[in-house]
Amino acid sequence: MVMLVVCMLGLAACGKSAAGGEEGSKQLVMGTSADYAPFEYIDTATSEEIIGFDVDLAKALGEKLGYEIVIQDMDFSGLITSLQSGKVDFVMAGMEATTERSKNVDFTNPYFRSDISMVVASDGAVQTFEDIKGKVVGVQVGSIQAEKAKELQKEVDFTVETRDRVPDLVEEIKSGRFEGVLMEDVVSKGYIKNNDNLKVISVPNNETGGASIAFPKDSELTEKFNTELAEMKENGEMDQLVSKWFGGVKSVD
Template identity: 55%
Template sequence: MKKWLSLLMMSMLVVGMLAACGTSDDSANGSAGEGGKTEGEKVLTMGTSADYPPFEYIDTAKSEDIIGFDVDLAKAIAKELGYEVKVQDIDFNGLIPAIQAGKVDFVLAGMTPTEERKKNVDFSDIYYTAKHMIVTPKDSGIKTVEDLKGKTVGVQVGSIQEGKAEELKKTVDFKVENRNRIPELVQEMKSGRFDAAIIEDTVAKGFFEKEKELTGFNISDASADEAGSAIAFPKESKLTKDFNRVLNEMKENGELEKLIVKWFGGEQ
């Protein structure tokens, strides 16, 4: 009887070891999806720069979670496609390198699809269009672009506003300095190191609610689409087509407009 029990236990142990090995092999041989994850995980990593309210930011008074219009949009699209979203905070000028390095599956960060960026990543259709704004302290005396002559103007590194500043410099002589994050631009103006900054109007208006000493005016621009925002993907990513399909469905059924009203307070 003891010999029979020993043989039975040995058989069960062998079967268990074989089952474990089989499970390990199945996992190792699983096909990798976007961002190096197995397809079974169904999680996408979104890269963003969480300094850009109301697009993406952290309300530290409530939690350490990244929230905002772009985050809600990403989650809505991903849910329709059967994915969950993990949000990763990265300095704006590091977002495209993060895509190229495979660290994120897509970027949603109020990014404009410029021709230069299109050389490195693919973009979705435009999902939101805003305007450039010159932001200044209320007592600066700066009322027009021409008033920037001889001044120091701040912009975010790698942003479309950085390019806009260089364009404006062709007709008005001023100094351009850049910083990684929008709050840094605001702080430099408050400390007197910057006379003005160029910030997207929707984002600037969000700062005006807290920074009462700041004001601003929109830059007249013949190119209405210049500051349009789109979602960035790795070159040839299958997600581009999938996200575009859901994005356009949201435009048609009113879901995108609901998010715009929630985060920006009204229609564009």
């Protein structure tokens, strides 16, 4: 009887893959920060599910490579650390492959690019970039916008404050604590659409390198994902997803 129980437990254990999925399936855990619509976010009016462009793209790539994608939400500033520690298998969060980040993780080729702009109050004191002098500008912790703010401070003197989540940044504009927030154009559009008291102004040197997928150093998955990304761009699947989530915007070449 004891041997029978041991065998049954052994068979039950063998029914799971090393990645935690059922036998015959493989899972990859995707780390993201679900506060960045339309890349990844939760539409609480309909469900608690994380949706968005990155989510659809990750699942499409996973299906092509034979993986089930499991999504884990966390603050943007903790994504790279979670990837390095093995808590997640890869990161998709509209993240740019900066020189500093590339010291710690590997990135795929960029799959989408959007420039940076500044969200301000429609009737506020800031109506041009030069008006931000002496004012407070908000950026997300660890984001490319935080790096861009440092560059812009060389042109106009302003104070930078950070928050973990993008919706918190927007609330600070509404409350009057921030005079502006730096964010990607495609992300700002959603906030402008839903808030008549907000508008977008342009900032100099607003180009970005585009969003890429982050993997642990020397991961074999980096090139596999690169191959599938290139195929999706070639066959039009990428443009279909871009059109779904961003309208007429084109994916990066």
